[in-house]
Amino acid sequence: TSNQMxxxxxxxxxxxxxxxxxxxxxxxxxxxxxxxxxxxxxxxxLAATGIITDSxxxxxxxxxxxxxxxxxxxxxxxxxxxxxxxxxxxxxLKEVIGEPAGRLHTGRSRNxxxxxxxxxxxxxxxxxxxxxxxALMQALLGQAEAGADWVMPGFTHLQTAQPxxxxxxxxxxxxxxxxxxxxxxxxxxxxxxxxxxxxxxxxTGFPIDRHMTAEALGFDQPMGNSLDAVSARDFALxxxxxxxxxxxxxxxFAEELVIWSSAQFRFVTLSDRFxxxxxxxxxxxxxxxxxxxxxxxxxxxxxxxxxxxxxxxLPLAYSKDMQxxxxxxxxxxxxxMLALAAMEGMVRDMSANVPNLExxxxxxxxxxxxxxxxxxxxxGLPFRDAHHVTGTLVxxxxxxxxxxxxxxxxxxxxxxxxxxxxxYDVLGVHNSVRSRMSYGGTAPQRVREQIAAWKGxxx
Ligand code: ARG
Numbered sequence: 152t153s154n155q156m157x158x159x160x161x162x163x164x165x166x167x168x169x170x171x172x173x174x175x176x177x178x179x180x181x182x183x184x185x186x187x188x189x190x191x192x193x194x195x196x197l198a199a200t201g202i203i204t205d206s207x208x209x210x211x212x213x214x215x216x217x218x219x220x221x222x223x224x225x226x227x228x229x230x231x232x233x234x235x236x237x238x239x240x241x242x243x244l245k246e247v248i249g250e251p252a253g254r255l256h257t258g259r260s261r262n263x264x265x266x267x268x269x270x271x272x273x274x275x276x277x278x279x280x281x282x283x284x285x286a287l288m289q290a291l292l293g294q295a296e297a298g299a300d301w302v303m304p305g306f307t308h309l310q311t312a313q314p315x316x317x318x319x320x321x322x323x324x325x326x327x328x329x330x331x332x333x334x335x336x337x338x339x340x341x342x343x344x345x346x347x348x349x350x351x352x353x354x355t356g357f358p359i360d361r362h363m364t365a366e367a368l369g370f371d372q373p374m375g376n377s378l379d380a381v382s383a384r385d386f387a388l389x390x391x392x393x394x395x396x397x398x399x400x401x402x403x404f405a406e407e408l409v410i411w412s413s414a415q416f417r418f419v420t421l422s423d424r425f426x427x428x429x430x431x432x433x434x435x436x437x438x439x440x441x442x443x444x445x446x447x448x449x450x451x452x453x454x455x456x457x458x459x460x461x462x463x464x465l466p467l468a469y470s471k472d473m474q475x476x477x478x479x480x481x482x483x484x485x486x487x488m489l490a491l492a493a494m495e496g497m498v499r500d501m502s503a504n505v506p507n508l509e510x511x512x513x514x515x516x517x518x519x520x521x522x523x524x525x526x527x528x529x530x531g532l533p534f535r536d537a538h539h540v541t542g543t544l545v546x547x548x549x550x551x552x553x554x555x556x557x558x559x560x561x562x563x564x565x566x567x568x569x570x571x572x573x574x575y576d577v578l579g580v581h582n583s584v585r586s587r588m589s590y591g592g593t594a595p596q597r598v599r600e601q602i603a604a605w606k607g608x609x610x
Pocket of ligand 1: 235471473474475
């Protein structure tokens with residue numbers, strides 16, 4: 152039998168394979184709440200503009216609530232023959248309220264309907280991401296506050312560079328996730344326009360009120376061009392781009408946690424709640440959550456690329472290709488939210504191994520730059536010359552198998568005659584970080600100022 156929604160011109164029903172490739176209900180049923188909210192707003196508008204009667208609109212709006220509660224309670228039977236969430240809901244509405252259900256689709260198409268549903272869904276996810284990012288940033292602020300003074304090695308090329316503070320390192324991620332947060336808010340602002348009422352592509356001859364439905368659904372305004380409204384998926388791509396960048400940040404921190412929790416580094420201990428064991432090696436405590444967060448960037452970025460590929464070269468307006476947008480976005484959203492929550496939990500629970508951090512901070516001649524800076528300040532050497540003198544001292548210490556502060560004053564003076572005993576003050580890691588008072592620098596005082604500034608900015 153042919154389709155009850157559009158079967159008029161069809162003599163035969165679809166092949167089973169046709170049904171399988173065509174149906175989206177298996178995944179787009181997740182948009183049921185958005186679909187029903189959109190239809191309720193549309194029905195109210197149809198009545199307000201006199202396109203359908205108040206009593207029909209009332210029946211439709213009530214009936215849709217019944218359908219929603221059936222879906223919520225798991226009683227709803229989704230049908231592949233009905234293709235997608237839009238037709239599943241409408242068909243059930245017909246069973247529940249009868250004839251008025253057939254008036255709901257006046258002045259509307261599935262093209263503007265799906266664009267509306269999907270925007271509402273993505274908007275909800277942006278709100279959830281905002282919550283997840285804020286919670287993670289709060290956890291990082293807690294760590295930063297606890298360890299504003301703890302000294303640890305700062306790396307470039309993963310080689311010891313200069314000492315930094317734990318708080319400074321945590322706050323670096325607060326800045327990154329703070330930019331993710333602002334990208335989330337930008338994306339939300341830009342995408343918050345209503346496609347509803349664009350109908351199939353050209354608008355409609357019915358005297359609809361697009362401003363009314365836009366407002367009812369919390370959109371700032373209706374989209375200005377009906378062709379664009381049903382064709383655009385850049386809001387979904389922007390969501391995936393923002394998610395990709397954020398997941399990239401998460402993966403970098405995850406990688407650091409994997410390294411930091413190793414027996415060789417022992418900078419942090421991850422909690423039992425966020426670690427796993429080994430089925431063979433009894434001593435193992437593995438940072439699986441961090442590893443999986445590190446990996447999530449792969450599927451999230453993959454979704455971004457996949458949807459870019461789907462959309463590229465598509466002529467206006469709607470093409471069925473665009474049905475491929477949802478699974479990518481659903482999967483990316485689920486995994487981004489999970490990664491944010493897991494990272495928040497790990498950060499809240501982890502404990503820094505302060506003596507180890509401080510011991511590692513002075514390894515690898517980490518205060519060599521402080522020595523060069525001292526030579527500039529106290530002896531008037533140009534920085535390039537001071538750099539050379541310091542390099543010679545490092546080589547000397549390396550040859551002796553000792554640290555810079557272990558060189559005697561005489562040994563230092565053999566390399567440069569004007570060095571005096573006050574040089575030893577700058578060779579300690581605590582003095583080193585305390586001296587980095589430039590704006591945004593690692594000095595504990597600067598880090599505390601950053602923490603206070605971010606606390607004032609977060610909800
Ligand atoms: N399931 C479709 C999608 O997700 C809904 C829109 C279908 N529109 C159409 N003209 N066939 O894109």
